[in-house]
Amino acid sequence: MTLLVFGKSGQIATELARRAPGAVFLGRKDADLCDPEGCAAAIHAHAPNAVINAAAYTAVDHAEDDEAVAMRVNADAPGAMAEACAAQGVPLLHISTDYVFDGSGDTAWHPGDGPGPLGVYGRTKLAGERAIVQAGGPHAILRTSWVFSAQGGNFVRTMLRLGRTREALSIVEDQVGGPTPAADIAAACLSISGALRENPGQTGIYHFAGWPDTSWKGFAEAIFGMTGHAVSITGIPTSDYPTPAKRPLNSRLDCRTTEHAFGITRPRWQTGLRDVLKELGDLRQ
Template sequence: MRMLVFGKNGQVARALKDSAGDDVTALGRDEADLMAPGAAREAIAAHAPDIIVNASAYTAVDKAESDEAAATRLNASAPEEMAVAAAQAGIPLIHVSTDYVFDGTTEDRLAENAAVNPLNVYGRTKCEGERAVLNANPGAVILRTSWVFSEYGGNFVKTMLRLGAERDALTIVADQKGGPTAAADIAAAIVTIAGKKHRGAPGAGLYHYQGAPTASWAEFAEKIFEIAGLSVKVSHIKTEDYPTPAKRPLNTILDCAKIERDFGIAQPDWRIELRRVIAALKEEGQAS
């Protein structure tokens, strides 16, 4: 099964390469500049894959507030082009999205049919991308996930390990709750979905996939320090005490029952992969 992945340098794409190896052809800007109209379509035609995975995105949440045109291009327009090309070629498409399509004002778990109401440019452009993909290609699978971490790129785990090695006390937001999700677990879910779709299995539209148990950013940080063996006092603060250019949702706890029902993919325990990631970073000298 030949998998064409957009977003070569992102966490999910790199985890997919680790998971599926030679079956994955991952494209970065040098191979397919998604800022250029038509680039995605041309890449799909050139590679003629069995499965297309869009793991690319404009993910700089705060920067997107002042760079909406680029965020819209990468998060909405380019995925729509992929969806059109995939539909025309009859190739299954898996598109990675985000919990930030929600406003986080409910205490309930969010099912796929919950109302979307993004609070920031990043969430809004990702929401636009979801709609564009499904309008162009109703057979596509959209995988909403959250708080992605890995040994690759920049992410919360690596930031906490760096800060924890420098300081003995940190203040971390504690009223935003969701689910940390390992890129390796997302990659494994994508490989499972891709295999089943390649064999003609049903299942399309929106799916939620995030790690369990639910945590706040402060609780996530505390677990990182515990596993890494770092003695850091974490003070819990409210979102209003840590202002950022982009507003964040307070609750993005996703209901992940549908993906298990349709594809047999259970919700992962993020703490398991967190131990592996921290161990890998320690071997590389990136964690104390």
């Protein structure tokens, strides 16, 4: 399968490169998502058998003051990709987010549940989903949450940095979701792309997140428990940690449809965390 990936240095793209070295990866210099027409042209030029969009505008807080650019990257570009893929009859797998939901309640969100994004990031990602569906080609929209890896900016790396200089931290405990290793997302992307190539009828929206669900406080405690850093964690409500963009309190994702369609089960995030810490050289021996 000739695979074309939008994204080169991000967490998921990096893990995809480890698993699909023969794929073509397009960084910003090769295909800028601020240029949707250029992204579509790249698909026509490479004529792939499948496309994965692992690139996005992910600066959640900054997006609040940068909506036009976020919309172009997260909505217009995926829409253009989807139209190009539909024209060639090739599947597009697009990474989306739990931020399309409003985070209410305490039950896991099903792919068919009504969206209600709280901020610009979620609105632009939802607009991207709708543009892909409207294009009418074979596609899989894979919503995920709380992505972490040994690369890039993520919660694990932030905790490790803070844990080296602080003895105590206050961490939000009323936001709950499934931390998801980028390595497992990459593996799922490749599996779903292959399945969709064989059976375009599996087109749809799917969820994929690590288990068991936990809070940011619980995640932090697991990180320091595995590293051996003596850091005292105090749980605080979201209201005590204001940010420009509102965060959903409930990021639980119901992933049963993904398991039923593709046989992909939720990864245990503690296993992925151990692998990441080992790669970073921070795992307590």
